[in-house]
Amino acid sequence: MLQKGYFILLMLLTVSAVAFGQKTDRDYLRSGNKLYKDSLFVKAEVDYRKALEVNPKSSAAMYNLGNALLMQQKAQEAMEQYQAASRLEKDKAKLAQIYHNMGVILQSSKKLPECIEAYKESLRNNPHDNETRYNLALAQKQLKDQQQNQNQDKQQEQKQDQKQDEQQQNKDQQDQDKKDQQQNNQQQQQNQNEMSKENAEQLLNAAMQDEKNVQDKVKKQIQIQGKKLDKDW
Numbered sequence: 001m002l003q004k005g006y007f008i009l010l011m012l013l014t015v016s017a018v019a020f021g022q023k024t025d026r027d028y029l030r031s032g033n034k035l036y037k038d039s040l041f042v043k044a045e046v047d048y049r050k051a052l053e054v055n056p057k058s059s060a061a062m063y064n065l066g067n068a069l070l071m072q073q074k075a076q077e078a079m080e081q082y083q084a085a086s087r088l089e090k091d092k093a094k095l096a097q098i099y100h101n102m103g104v105i106l107q108s109s110k111k112l113p114e115c116i117e118a119y120k121e122s123l124r125n126n127p128h129d130n131e132t133r134y135n136l137a138l139a140q141k142q143l144k145d146q147q148q149n150q151n152q153d154k155q156q157e158q159k160q161d162q163k164q165d166e167q168q169q170n171k172d173q174q175d176q177d178k179k180d181q182q183q184n185n186q187q188q189q190q191n192q193n194e195m196s197k198e199n200a201e202q203l204l205n206a207a208m209q210d211e212k213n214v215q216d217k218v219k220k221q222i223q224i225q226g227k228k229l230d231k232d233w
Helices: 002-021 025-037 041-054 059-071 075-088 092-108 112-125 130-232
Strands: none
Touching (some): 025 041, 041 059, 075 092, 092 112, 112 130
16 A cells, blocks of 8 residues: 555656646746847747747737747748737737737838738727837838839830830831832832833834945945946946
C-alpha cells in the first residue's frame, strides 16, 4: 500500500509540474511585448507566433505579430495579420489601432483609395484619434495631387500622340508627294521616249521620202536627157 500510494503521489507531482511549466498565449504575449519594447523584433515575432499556436484565435497575438513584422519591413505579411485580427476583434479601440496600421501600410504603398477607407474605418471606431485624422487628410491630399498629375500626364500624352500623328501625316504626305513626283517623272520620260521614237520615225520617213523624190527627179532627168539625145541624133 505504501509503495502504491508513493507511486500515485509521484504521478500527481509530475502532472502538476508539467501543468505548471506549460505557457499560455498570454505568457507568450507578455514575453513578446517585452522583446518588442527592447527592439528585438525577430525574437518578439517568435513569441507571438507561439502565442498563436496556443490560441489561433488570439486577435492580440495577430495584431502584435503584425507590428513585429512591420518593424522588419515585412509589410505584406503584417497586412495579412492585421486583416485577420480585424475579422476577430470586437473592441472598438483595438479595431481603430488595427485599421490605422493598415492605413499606414497602404499609404506607404501608394494605394491611396484603400488607405483612405482604412483611416475612415479607424475613425469610425475611434473618432477622437487626431493622428488618424491627420493621416486621412494627408492621404486625401496625396490622392488629389496624384489625380491631377495623372490628368496632366494624360493631357501631355494626348498632345504627344497628336504631335506624332501630325508628324506621321506629314511624312505620309511627303512620301505620297515623292511617289507622285516619281510617277510624273516616269510618265514624262515615257512620253519623251515615245516622242523621240515618233520623231525618229518621222525623220526616217521624211528621209526616205526625200530619197525617193531625189530618185524620181534623177529618173525623170535621165528620161528627158535620153529623149533629147535621140532627137539630136
